[in-house]
Each structure stands twice: as C-alpha cells, then as structure tokens.
Amino acid sequence: MIYRPYGKTGRDVSILGFGGMRFAEIDNKEKCVAMMVRAAEGGVNYFDTAPAYFDIKSEQVFGLGLAELRRRGLPYFVATKTFKSRAEDVRGEIEAQLGRLGVPAIDFYHIWCITDLANWRKRKEKGVLDILRKLKEEGLVKHICVSSHLIGGEINELLMEGVFEGVLFGYSAYNFKTREQAFNAIRAKALGAVVMNPLGGGLIPQHPELFGFLKSSPKQSAVSSALHFLWDHQDITTTLVGFSTLSDVEEALAAIETYLPRSAAALAAVKEKAGVSLEGICTGCGYCDDCPQGIPIPKFMDAWNQKILGADSAAVLERIRMHWSIEAKKAGECVACGACEAACTQHLDIINRLGALAAIKS
Ligand code: SF4
Ligand code: SF4
Incomplete structure (x- = not known):
C-alpha cells in the first residue's frame, strides 16, 4: 500500500x-x-x-x-x-x-x-x-x-x-x-x-x-x-x-x-488522448456559463455526458435532480439566443441538448 x-x-x-x-x-x-x-x-x-x-x-x-x-x-x-x-x-x-x-x-x-x-x-x-x-x-x-x-x-x-x-x-x-x-x-x-x-x-x-x-x-x-x-x-x-x-x-x-x-x-x-476519445463530451470548461436565462449550462451538459456514455433517461434525470439539485424543466427556459453555442469550446449543440433534457419524462 x-x-x-x-x-x-x-x-x-x-x-x-x-x-x-x-x-x-x-x-x-x-x-x-x-x-x-x-x-x-x-x-x-x-x-x-x-x-x-x-x-x-x-x-x-x-x-x-x-x-x-x-x-x-x-x-x-x-x-x-x-x-x-x-x-x-x-x-x-x-x-x-x-x-x-x-x-x-x-x-x-x-x-x-x-x-x-x-x-x-x-x-x-x-x-x-x-x-x-x-x-x-x-x-x-x-x-x-x-x-x-x-x-x-x-x-x-x-x-x-x-x-x-x-x-x-x-x-x-x-x-x-x-x-x-x-x-x-x-x-x-x-x-x-x-x-x-x-x-x-x-x-x-x-x-x-x-x-x-x-x-x-x-x-x-x-x-x-x-x-x-x-x-x-x-x-x-x-x-x-x-x-x-x-x-x-x-x-x-x-x-x-x-x-x-x-x-x-x-x-x-494520457489526459491529452482523452480529448480525442471523448468526442461530443462537454469538458466543463465553463466558457458558456453566462446564460441570460440563468440556465446552469455546464451542469446540464454534464448530465448529457451521462447519456453519451450510455445512461438511460432515468439515470440522466437523477443526475440533474440528485447530483446537481436542479429541475430538468429549467432547461426548457432556453430562448435559443445562441450565445452559449457561440462560446462553446467544443462546438456542442447545446440548444438541442437542453430541449431534449427538458423533454425527458419522469
Ligand atoms: S441559447 Fe439558451 S442556454 Fe444558450 S445562452 Fe441562450 S438562452 Fe441560454
Ligand atoms: S463551453 Fe461547451 S464544453 Fe465548455 S462547459 Fe460549456 S458546453 Fe461544456
């Protein structure tokens, strides 16, 4: 040891x-x-x-x-x-x-x-x-x-x-x-x-x-x-x-x-290689985190990461509610201004992801 x-x-x-x-x-x-x-x-x-x-x-x-x-x-x-x-x-x-x-x-x-x-x-x-x-x-x-x-x-x-x-x-x-x-x-x-x-x-x-x-x-x-x-x-x-x-x-x-x-x-x-393997994964860099609607985008994108890695809808919802203590419906307040996608270092389709997260039925 x-x-x-x-x-x-x-x-x-x-x-x-x-x-x-x-x-x-x-x-x-x-x-x-x-x-x-x-x-x-x-x-x-x-x-x-x-x-x-x-x-x-x-x-x-x-x-x-x-x-x-x-x-x-x-x-x-x-x-x-x-x-x-x-x-x-x-x-x-x-x-x-x-x-x-x-x-x-x-x-x-x-x-x-x-x-x-x-x-x-x-x-x-x-x-x-x-x-x-x-x-x-x-x-x-x-x-x-x-x-x-x-x-x-x-x-x-x-x-x-x-x-x-x-x-x-x-x-x-x-x-x-x-x-x-x-x-x-x-x-x-x-x-x-x-x-x-x-x-x-x-x-x-x-x-x-x-x-x-x-x-x-x-x-x-x-x-x-x-x-x-x-x-x-x-x-x-x-x-x-x-x-x-x-x-x-x-x-x-x-x-x-x-x-x-x-x-x-x-x-x-090794960490450098991870950037290639985990394509589509939000890296949590936070550059998008200035939403006029107050949506905590990196937290929702972390939940989407779970989905990319194979979690089912229930597990994604649990991540949002239990781990991050937020309500999935908050994602539905996005007005598609596009500011976050313009800022995203990984060019992620944040607006679509938020729409899908808001639509998950519990
Ligand atoms: S597109 Fe939606 S989530 Fe992104 S900054 Fe605008 S309102 Fe916020
Ligand atoms: S800018 Fe993109 S990669 Fe960085 S935290 Fe926001 S969604 Fe994730």
Missing part, C-alpha cells in the same frame, strides 16, 4: 479508500465486516461513510467493522458527514454517529454535498461552521472537511473560510476536465484531496472501449486503469471506491499490487 499525507493534518492515509455507500448486502453484517477487514489487511486505513447511506445502516456496519479492526490491531481513520446546519441538529447528529460508529471522535467530518453557493451560504448562516469549530475544540471531531460538487472557481468561496482541512470531490478519467479548476483550488491550499466516484458511477467499467486511452497494457482492466490514472495524480490523497462485494475489494487491492507510477509527462499525455 502507498500512503500520502492528508493535507497539513499530519495524518498519512492509504491512496485506496473504502467507501461505504455500495454494499451489495447491507443486512449481511458478517460479509460487510469481512470486506472492511480484508481492505484493512491490504493496508487501507481510510474508511468513509455517511448517515444517508442505506439509511444509517452503513454507519452501523462501520461500527461493527471498526470494532473488529481494533480487535485485530489494524489502524484506521473514519470519515463521515452531515447535511445538518443548526447547532443543536449537528450536535445531535454527531452524538448519534459516535454511538453508531463506536468511536470517541470522528477523524474526518464533512459538511456534505455543497452543490451551489446559495446552498452553502444558507448552511453557513445557520451556523454549521461555528458548531463544527466548537465540536472540534471539544475533541469530538478531529478534522473539519467539506464535500463539494462545485465546478470552476466557485469552490474558492468555501476554501477561503480557512477552516477546511480537506475536500471530498468528484474527479475521474471521465470528468477530470470538468473538475480541474476546482482541483487546482484545492491544490493551491495544499488540502487533503479525497476523490469520490472514481469510476464515473460505473460508466468507466461499462464502457472499456471509450476509456481504452487509460490502459498501460492491453490486458489491464478498466477498473485498474481508472484507479492508476487517479493515483498518478500525486496530489490526490486518497481515492474512495464504493465496494459492493469482497471481490471488488480484491480487485482494487490487486490494482495496488500492479501499480507503477507514471511520470507527470506521461500522465499529461
């Missing part, structure tokens, strides 16, 4: 992290615990969960798994999250989480899922930062972190608070161009950089031909090549894989065994 420093915290974490959001059999506690033990035996020491994963069951299973790791003397850090913002709600949530996880403190605690700045400002107004600072002073939280889907430079508004020691964000071989600017902001602050969704929600292994540019040998699997790609970014602290089964854990540990870091120049060449 390879370990990297988590920002300026003085903690060293494994480059492969355990994500607790995809257990195939959450009610089979033995199987879930066995997965955590196998990962820890393989050197994984970063375990990430959340209260909404399986409606607190993931945190409960983590409690059992962490107890087993302690019993076996296997080291770990635990990370979890909150959507809550008011002081009494956050305190109540953390007390419940400590109980479920069976730990005296949470190592990495995240303000969860900031998708837009208005949402962030509301949560801040309600006092989420103040209460987390207090809980840290009390020793219940060791490091305050944030999980964000903000793209472009918007994330700077969060990071200028100076309170966050790490950021959980989406970055993968599929969407790295969309996320590069946000990643640069995280890099500039030398924060812990934890990557979620490394396989693009399964799209990368489902489309190995599209992601062949990642492979360092013809026989390499899509999962292995996608993880190697991320590990090649020396400033990604850890990459969370949401494991479903024990064989997923074995596959990711095997990818560690075969990992031979590429040079920065070799990585840049």
